[in-house]
Amino acid sequence: xxxxxxxxxxxxxxxxxxxxxxxxxxxxxxxxxxxxxxxxxxxxxxxxxxxxxxxxxxxxxxxxxxxxxxxxxxxxxxxxxxxxxxxxxxxxxxxxxxxxxxxxxxxxxxxxxxxxxxx
Numbered sequence: 001x002x003x004x005x006x007x008x009x010x011x012x013x014x015x016x017x018x019x020x021x022x023x024x025x026x027x028x029x030x031x032x033x034x035x036x037x038x039x040x041x042x043x044x045x046x047x048x049x050x051x052x053x054x055x056x057x058x059x060x061x062x063x064x065x066x067x068x069x070x071x072x073x074x075x076x077x078x079x080x081x082x083x084x085x086x087x088x089x090x091x092x093x094x095x096x097x098x099x100x101x102x103x104x105x106x107x108x109x110x111x112x113x114x115x116x117x118x119x
Contacts, residue, residue: 006034050090050098056118060089064099065119072106079103084119085111 005016008025009032016023022031050058053067063086070079089100097110 002034048090048092050113052117053114054117058088058090058099058113058116058118062088063119064088064101064116066111066115067117068115070111070115072109075106079106085116 002018002023005018005023007014008016008028008030010030011025011028013025013027015027016025018024019031021033023034024031052058052064058064063084066079066081066083066085069081072078083103085099085101085103087101090098091100091110092098093100093110096112096114098113099111099116100108101111102108
């Protein structure tokens, strides 16, 4: 049992209590595992972390390098490995495409984080 359970990360209520492996807030009903909020450096529980092909954590505004040649529909050449992509934006895309960016020579598109590395 936790001696002093942490306050609720959603509403900051101090009257949280432990129920099995979860900590519960009686005011807003939020439930969380206390190890989640402290393991990622005090960030918000449930915050999405996007990692590149080598395991580096990506953030909005990063510059990445494409590590694998990619075919692009409607383009005869595609994107070559080693192409730099600047100022990425992380999104909840479709089919694992979690990076929104503009690739020079191709325009706006979405990429998967598994085909880039932080550059």
